[in-house]
Amino acid sequence: xxxxxxxxxxxxxxxxxxxxxxxxxxxxxxxxxxxxxxxxxxxxxxxxxxxxxxxxxxxxxxxxxxxxxxxxxxxxxxxxxxxxxxxxxxxxxxxxxxxxxxxxxxxxxxxxxxxxxxxxxxxxxxxxx
Amino acid sequence: xxxxxxxxxxxxxxxxxxxxxxxxxxxxxxxxxxxxxxxxxxxxxxxxxxxxxxxxxxxxxxxxxxxxxxxxxxxxxxxxxxxxxxxxxxxxxxxxxxxxxxxxxxxxxxxxxxxxxxxxxxxxxxxxxxxxxxxxxxxxxxxxxxxxxxxxxxxxxxxxxxxxxxxxxxxxxxxxxxxxxxxxxxxxxxxxxxxxxxxxxxxxxxxxxxxxxxxxxxxxxxxxxxxxxxxxxxxxxxxxxxxxxxxxxxxxxxxxxxxxxxxxxxxxxxxxxxxxxxxxxxxxxxxxxxxxxxxxxxxxxxxxxxxx
Numbered sequence: 001x002x003x004x005x006x007x008x009x010x011x012x013x014x015x016x017x018x019x020x021x022x023x024x025x026x027x028x029x030x031x032x033x034x035x036x037x038x039x040x041x042x043x044x045x046x047x048x049x050x051x052x053x054x055x056x057x058x059x060x061x062x063x064x065x066x067x068x069x070x071x072x073x074x075x076x077x078x079x080x081x082x083x084x085x086x087x088x089x090x091x092x093x094x095x096x097x098x099x100x101x102x103x104x105x106x107x108x109x110x111x112x113x114x115x116x117x118x119x120x121x122x123x124x125x126x127x128x129x
Numbered sequence: 130x131x132x133x134x135x136x137x138x139x140x141x142x143x144x145x146x147x148x149x150x151x152x153x154x155x156x157x158x159x160x161x162x163x164x165x166x167x168x169x170x171x172x173x174x175x176x177x178x179x180x181x182x183x184x185x186x187x188x189x190x191x192x193x194x195x196x197x198x199x200x201x202x203x204x205x206x207x208x209x210x211x212x213x214x215x216x217x218x219x220x221x222x223x224x225x226x227x228x229x230x231x232x233x234x235x236x237x238x239x240x241x242x243x244x245x246x247x248x249x250x251x252x253x254x255x256x257x258x259x260x261x262x263x264x265x266x267x268x269x270x271x272x273x274x275x276x277x278x279x280x281x282x283x284x285x286x287x288x289x290x291x292x293x294x295x296x297x298x299x300x301x302x303x304x305x306x307x308x309x310x311x312x313x314x315x316x317x318x319x320x321x322x323x324x325x326x327x328x329x330x331x332x333x334x335x336x337x338x339x340x341x342x343x344x345x346x347x348x349x350x351x352x353x354x355x356x357x358x359x360x361x362x363x364x365x366x367x368x369x370x371x372x373x374x375x376x377x378x379x380x381x382x383x384x385x386x387x388x389x390x391x392x393x394x395x396x397x398x399x400x401x402x403x404x405x406x407x408x409x410x411x412x413x414x415x416x417x418x419x420x421x422x423x424x425x426x427x428x429x430x431x432x433x434x435x436x437x
Contacts, residue, residue, distance in 0.1 A: 003346060008255035009300070012277070016292045019259040020284035035289045035347075055254045069259065100302045100311070100335075102267040102295055103361045103381070110381045114358040117385060121351050 005036070010046055015055065015069070024059060024066035130208075130420055134182065136413040137174040140406055141323035144171060152330035153392065154399035157337035158305075163403040164331050165310050168317035168324050170407045174414030175321050179222040181421045186215015188425065200431035208424050229320040236312055240271075247272035256303070257296070259284070265363035267295050275303035286363050291356035294343045298353070301342035307335045333380055337387050344388060354388040357381065 005013075017033050018025060025033070027044040034043070047067050050056045058065040144151075144167070152160040185208055187193055194201030247270055250258050258278045265283035270276040277299040284292055302308070310331055318328035340357070344350040361381055386392070 003348070009296075009346075011255050012257040012296050012300075013293055015254045015257055015259060016279065016284055016296060017289065019279075019281050020287070020292065033289055035293055050254060053254070100269045100271075100299075100307060102298060103357065103364055106361045106364055106381070110361060113382060113385070114361055117354060117358050117389075118362075121355055 010034075010038075010042075011050055011055075014043070014046055014050065018056070018067060018069050024057075024061070024068035026061060026064055026066045030067070130417070133413040133420075134178050134417050137171055137178055137410050138323075140410055141171045141175060141321055144168075144327045144406075145323045145325075148327040148330045151399055151403060152334055154394055155334075155396045156394055157334045157341060157387070159396050159400050161307075161310050161331055161334035161338055163400045163407075164327055164334065165313050165317075167403050167407045167410075168314050168327050168331070170410040170414075171324055171327075172317035172320040174410045176222060176225060177414045178417050179218045179225070181418050182210060183215050183219035183222055185421055185424075186210040186212055186218070188428070189215075194428070194432065198432055199425060199428040200435055201428070203431040204424060204428040207427070208421070225320045229316060232316060232319040236316070243270055244272055246270060247276050250276055250278070253277075265360065267299055267360065269299040269302040269307075271303065271306070271308040277303070283360060283363060286359050287356055290347055290349060290352035291359065294347050294353040294356040295360065297343035297346035298339045298356075301339040302335070305338065305342075307339065310335055333383060336380060336384060340384055340388055350388045354385050357384060357388070 013034055014030060017030060021033075027040060027047055030047065031038055031040055031043045047056065047058075047065075051058055051067065055070060056067045057070050058067045060066075148164070152164060155163065185204070188197070188199065189201050189205040189208075189210060191201045194204070250270075253259075253276060256274050256276050258276055260278060260280050262280045263282055265280055265286065267277070267279040267283055270278060277296065279295065279299075283295070287295065314324075314328035314331035318324045340353055343353045343356075347353060
């Protein structure tokens with residue numbers, strides 16, 4: 001059972017969800033994609049708020065809107081900074097550096113183990129009703 | 130007294146061997162907390178003991194006694210420290226302090242760079258920054274408040290639960306200020322290289338801690354394991370530099386096992402043991418420096434008696 005979301009968590013998840021999908025999404029599509037039983041109004045309010053903060057753009061679709069990530073020069077600059085920084089700090093060969101990465105590096109033996117894991121869990125998910 | 134002086138060094142040696150076993154017996158959050166405290170105590174008291182020994186050897190030189198107004202002979206009678214021992218202690222202490230100082234300066238510079246990067250990245254959405262980069266990855270950047278940076282390439286290969294797992298994992302690092310644990314452990318390991326395995330265990334414990342938090346948030350440990358697997362496989366293979374904090378067994382294997390088959394743990398006992406060792410270390414450091422101070426005062430009083 002997942003626990004209740006903290007403030008800000010939902011906005012981050014919605015942003016991640018929109019980033020993963022290349023096409024703009026309507027509130028209904030977002031509601032279906034984000035885990036947990038979210039009310040439609042919750043999703044719509046959050047999307048509207050994020051649009052107000054200029055984190056999202058929107059276009060008319062039917063009687064509602066479809067939302068997408070903002071794609072502007074500022075974002076592109078942010079991309080450069082983020083990974084320049086990572087390369088800079090990586091280069092110091094300091095594993096416990098200031099950045100804490102999700103996965104630091106992959107070793108040879110790991111690859112097989114992880115592929116195996118993904119195949120097994122995939123199978124068990126397909127078996128679920 | 131020699132026993133007390135040797136205690137921090139002996140305990141550091143014991144920790145060199147036993148750190149992985151100790152950490153494995155605790156839940157990750159307690160392993161991280163207890164080990165960091167222990168590392169700091171061991172590093173500090175080893176330094177204190179070395180400096181005290183070096184100082185005593187120096188103080189027993191007659192010329193020093195004349196200059197500082199204490200009886201070098203009285204000191205040498207009570208606490209004989211061979212010159213060789215004193216010189217070695219001084220050398221080791223000096224190396225340790227210099228190494229720690231250099232490391233600290235480097236760390237502060239990197240933290241400043243991180244703060245600049247945070248400002249340059251902007252506030253994102255509640256600290257989340259999505260970047261368009263072919264490298265699939267995610268990381269937490271400490272700051273006030275911190276940032277979570279995730280590449281679109283990674284988000285595309287994950288499903289909804291797995292995305293949630295990655296975000297929750299990075300958010301946990303920021304919430305618990307894990308970078309403080311990591312920096313303190315590393316500093317201790319630089320000052321006292323015997324502590325390197327313990328510091329590596331702190332790194333591992335911090336990752337497991339964030340994984341556990343993510344599993345609680347998502348409500349599904351398998352999803353976190355899958356996210357880990359996909360993120361690792363999507364990561365371009367990097368020839369790992371020879372890290373100062375290498376662990377014998379792959380961290381990834383350890384994290385997957387922790388998520389899918391968490392081993393039985395006896396956190397209470399392991400933490401109690403580590404706290405006891407921390408107290409023993411600190412106690413011995415205090416005892417040694419207090420004793421040396423008392424002997425020096427005695428030597429000073431003897432000096433004034435001899436003068437008359």
